[in-house]
Amino acid sequence: MQRMTRQREVIRDAFERLGQPLSVQEAFEAAQEDLPQIGVATVYRAINDMVDDGWLVPVDLPGESTRYERAGIGHHHHFQCNGCGRVFDFEGCPGDLGRLAPDGFEVDSHEIILYGRCARCVTDS
Amino acid sequence: MQRMTRQREVIRDAFERLGQPLSVQEAFEAAQEDLPQIGVATVYRAINDMVDDGWLVPVDLPGESTRYERAGIGHHHHFQCNGCGRVFDFEGCPGDLGRLAPDGFEVDSHEIILYGRCARCVTDS
DNA sequence: ATAGATGCAAAGGGTTTGCACTTGA
DNA sequence: TCAAGTGCAAACCCTTTGCATCTAT
Numbered sequence: 136m137q138r139m140t141r142q143r144e145v146i147r148d149a150f151e152r153l154g155q156p157l158s159v160q161e162a163f164e165a166a167q168e169d170l171p172q173i174g175v176a177t178v179y180r181a182i183n184d185m186v187d188d189g190w191l192v193p194v195d196l197p198g199e200s201t202r203y204e205r206a207g208i209g210h211h212h213h214f215q216c217n218g219c220g221r222v223f224d225f226e227g228c229p230g231d232l233g234r235l236a237p238d239g240f241e242v243d244s245h246e247i248i249l250y251g252r253c254a255r256c257v258t259d260s
Numbered sequence: 261m262q263r264m265t266r267q268r269e270v271i272r273d274a275f276e277r278l279g280q281p282l283s284v285q286e287a288f289e290a291a292q293e294d295l296p297q298i299g300v301a302t303v304y305r306a307i308n309d310m311v312d313d314g315w316l317v318p319v320d321l322p323g324e325s326t327r328y329e330r331a332g333i334g335h336h337h338h339f340q341c342n343g344c345g346r347v348f349d350f351e352g353c354p355g356d357l358g359r360l361a362p363d364g365f366e367v368d369s370h371e372i373i374l375y376g377r378c379a380r381c382v383t384d385s
Numbered sequence: 386a387t388a389g390a391t392g393c394a395a396a397g398g399g400t401t402t403g404c405a406c407t408t409g410a
Numbered sequence: 411t412c413a414a415g416t417g418c419a420a421a422c423c424c425t426t427t428g429c430a431t432c433t434a435t
Binding site: 193195196198212214217225226229232233235236237238240242243244246247248249251252253257258 | 318337350366368369371
């Protein structure tokens with residue numbers, strides 16, 4: 136069974152509070168603000184356990200190390216900001232992508248990633 | 261200036277012959293068939309030089325190490341086979357993805373990845 | 386009390402780099 | 411000739427693991 140330690144509490148809070156996909160490094164830095172002595176290995180282990188529990192799901196973007204976000208938010212895709220590098224969710228997606236594949240190929244699923252500038256980076260520039 | 265060695269020749273040939281995005285490992289294995297004593301470091305260096313020369317471009321897919329393909333084939337996206345893991349190009353893409361982003365966000369570019377089974381894996385199963 | 390969690394440091398896996406040797410131009 | 415390229419092994423970076431210690435339950 137899973138124990139609720141101070142470490143796991145601050146990690147869980149980081150995901151709940153920030154509400155966006157976080158890398159281990161981002162979660163680690165957020166956790167360090169509340170618990171400076173926390174180690175990275177602890178964050179890796181806690182996050183992997185949360186994925187096994189089904190509380191987090193991995194979010195893989197091209198060329199980036201895996202991020203994680205709260206499970207159960209339904210079909211959606213991701214936006215990555217070219218300014219700050221952060222990742223955001225967005226809903227909606229164009230239907231019928233299957234027809235784009237080459238003849239004879241079967242499409243089961245898809246991924247869409249948008250790149251640009253998030254609202255904050257647009258305002259700041 | 262760039263010299264044409266036997267090593268770089270077999271690496272270049274692998275990309276021309278196979279005509280699909282190749283990881284360093286895939287290019288290394290293809291090169292080894294013609295030149296068994298070739299080292300991985302050579303393949304890494306040759307590929308990085310070919311990217312610098314503009315002859316190859318990186319192809320990053322979620323959760324995968326970088327692949328590379330011939331530059332200059334125009335706007336396209338990638339299909340990854342869940343059976344054999346290989347990556348294929350496809351043309352066409354749904355217009356106007358920008359409207360999907362959250363309010364206040366600016367979209368500059370996008371990536372679409374389709375997953376499923378390639379023609380060969382569909383036939384084999 | 387005791388199994389699970391932690392922190393540290395060592396081990397892994399993939400990529401890059403230093404160096405002495407080889408080779409294309 | 412001689413600088414670019416090569417192969418090997420060491421160095422790196424990120425992630426995982428082993429282990430002694432700590433701590434929720």
